[in-house]
Amino acid sequence: MIHEYIKNKRKEHPLHFTLLDPGKTSPEELINFATQTAASGTDGFLVGGSTDLSLEKVDAAVDIIKETTHLPVILFPTHASSVSGRADAIFFMSLLNSESRQFLVGEQIASARWVKKIGLEPLSMAYLVVEPGMAAGKVGQAQPLPRDNPDLVVSHALAGQYLGMSYIYLEAGSGASEPVPSEIIRAVRDEIDVFQIVGGGIKTPESASEVVRAGADIVVTGTLVETSEKLKEDMSNLIKAIHSG
Ligand code: 1GP
Numbered sequence: 001m002i003h004e005y006i007k008n009k010r011k012e013h014p015l016h017f018t019l020l021d022p023g024k025t026s027p028e029e030l031i032n033f034a035t036q037t038a039a040s041g042t043d044g045f046l047v048g049g050s051t052d053l054s055l056e057k058v059d060a061a062v063d064i065i066k067e068t069t070h071l072p073v074i075l076f077p078t079h080a081s082s083v084s085g086r087a088d089a090i091f092f093m094s095l096l097n098s099e100s101r102q103f104l105v106g107e108q109i110a111s112a113r114w115v116k117k118i119g120l121e122p123l124s125m126a127y128l129v130v131e132p133g134m135a136a137g138k139v140g141q142a143q144p145l146p147r148d149n150p151d152l153v154v155s156h157a158l159a160g161q162y163l164g165m166s167y168i169y170l171e172a173g174s175g176a177s178e179p180v181p182s183e184i185i186r187a188v189r190d191e192i193d194v195f196q197i198v199g200g201g202i203k204t205p206e207s208a209s210e211v212v213r214a215g216a217d218i219v220v221t222g223t224l225v226e227t228s229e230k231l232k233e234d235m236s237n238l239i240k241a242i243h244s245g
Contacts, residue, residue, distance in 0.1 A: 001121060002044075002072050002074060002088050002089035002121050002123065003089075003121065003123055003166065005044075005072055006044075006123075006195065006218070009043055010195070010217055010218075013242075013243040013244070013245070014212045014216060014217055014218065014219065014242050014243065014245045015043040015044070015217065015218045015219070015242070016041070016042050016043055016208075016218070016219050016220075016221070016238070016239045016242045016243070017042065017043060017044045017045065017046050017074070017197075017218055017219070017220045017221075018033070018034075018037040018042045018044075018045050018046070018220075018221065018222070018225055018235075019045075019046040019047075019048065019076065019174070019199070019220050019221065019222035019225075020033060020034070020045055020046070020047055020061060020065065020222070020225070021047075021048065021049035021051075021174075021222065021226075022047065022049065022053055022057040022058055022060070022061035023049045023051040023053050023057065024049065024051075024226065025061070025226070027060065027061075027064055029226075030061055030064045030065065030068075031064055031068055032231075033225050033226075033231070034064065034065045034068040034069050035068055035069070036225075036231045036232050036235060037225060037231075037235050038068070038069040038071055039232060040231075040232055040235035040236040040238075040239050041235075041236065041239040041240070041243065042071065042235070042239060043071065043072075043218075044071050044072040044073070044074060045065050045069075045071060045072070045073045045074070046074050046075075046076040046091070046220060047061050047062055047065070047073060047074070047075055047076060047084075047087065048075060048076030048077055048078065048082075049078070050078055050135040050136055050138075050139040050140075050174070051078075051135075051139075052078070052079060052081075052082075053078070053079070053082040054081075054082065055081060055082050055083075055084060057082075058075070058082045058083075058084040059084045059085075059086050062075075062084050062086040062087050063086055066086065072088045072089065073086075073087045073088050073089075074087060074088060074089045074090065074091055074123065075087045075089070075090040075091065075120070076091050077090065077091075077107070077111070078107075078139060078140075079107055080107045080108075080110035080111035080114070083111045083114055083115060083118075083120070085118030085119070085120065087120060088120075088121065089120060089121035089122070089123050090115060090120045090121070090122055090123065091123050091125045091127075091167070091169070092108065092115065092122035092123060092124050092125065093108075093124075093125040093126070093127040093169070094108060094125075094126060094127065094160075094163075094165075095127045095128075095129065095140045095142055096126050096127065096128055096156050096159065096160055097128055097129055097142045097143055097144070097145055097156060098129075098140050098141050098142045099141050099142070099143060100140070100141040102141075103140045103141060103142075123166060123167060124164060124165045124166050124167070125160075125165055125166070125167040125168070125169055125197075126156070126157065126159070126160025126161075126163070126165040126167070126168045126169070127140075127169045127171060128145060128153060128156050128157065128160075128168065128169065128170055128171065129142040129144050129145065129171050129173065130144055130145045130147060130153065130170055130171065130172050130180045130184065130200075131144040131145065131146055131147045131172070132144065132172065132173055132176050132177070133171070133172070133173045133176075134172070134173025134174055134175055134176055134200070135173065135174060135175075136171055136173045136174065136200075137173055144173075147180075147181050147184070150181075150183050150184045150186075150187035150188075151187070153170070153184050153187065153188060154187050154188055154191045154192075157170075157188045157191065157192050157196075158191055158192060160194075161192050161193065161194050165194065166194050166195060167194060167195045167196075167197055167218075168188065168192060168194060168195070168196050168197065169197040169198075169199065169220075170184065170185065170188065170196065170197070170198045170199075170216075171199055171200050172199070172200030172201045173200045173201070174199075174200060174222050174223055175200075175201070175223050176200040176201030177201060178201050179198065179200060179201040179202045179207055179210075179211055180198055180200065180201075180211070182210055182211070182213075182214035183214075185198055185211060185214035185215050185216055186214045186215055188215065189214065189215025189216075190215075195217045195218060196215060196216050196217050196218070197216065197217065197218040197219075197220060198211045198216035198218070198219055198220070199219065199220030199221065199222070200220075202219060202220075202221050202224075202238075203221070203223065203224050204238070205237045205238050205240070205241035206241070208221075208238050208241045208242050208245075209241040209242070209245055212241075212242055212245030213245060219242050221238065224238065
């Protein structure tokens with residue numbers, strides 16, 4: 001069970017997950033990225049993206065990662081149509097600050113019976129988009145939470161916990177110029193008892209370390225893998241900073 005894996009690993013150190021987007025990454029690149037990040041110590045893979053991904057693409061990406069590494073593969077879906085039975089688990093998430101019913105509960109209703117049928121482990125998650133939000137904010141029709149209002153983010157996070165969600169994901173958006181502010185991560189950490197995931201705009205060991213020191217249990221990076229010219233070295237340094245946090 002992936003939830004148990006995360007709980008046990010977290011007892012050792014904060015975790016790093018690598019986000020791979022099959023919409024932006026060729027099969028050859030996927031093999032390379034998965035190999036290098038696994039060798040650098042990443043703790044698992046998220047597969048997803050904000051564009052409309054076909055099920056075939058997601059299936060193929062999950063297969064490649066699973067053939068390349070032995071690490072868990074968790075779906076990070078935008079639409080019910082791309083939920084792949086090849087993965088180990090799915091972040092079954094509600095975008096709590098979306099203005100659209102579709103992303104609050106619609107896609108979830110559309111995928112629930114399929115998730116049960118294919119036996120995917122659902123990891124319930126409150127997904128909170130913080131400014132700038134980037135594509136995740138636009139596609140999810142979110143009103144991004146202001147960077148200078150930790151109280152408002154805490155209210156959303158606590159609502160997620162009380163609704164029964166086991167994970168709270170603070171998302172600045174893929175490619176954001178800055179990660180979620182430390183004040184927000186710290187305020188959420190102080191008030192919630194469930195796992196806190198932070199992603200978006202984390203590119204250096206220093207920023208990863210700051211996010212972990214502020215209280216993230218899991219750090220997600222995506223863009224760095226796609227843009228780094230010294231992938232193994234950059235990922236090793238980043239992951240070391242997270243693990244030693
Ligand atoms: C996006 O939080 C993730 O959902 C990763 O963001 O691509 O900026 O690392 P980056």
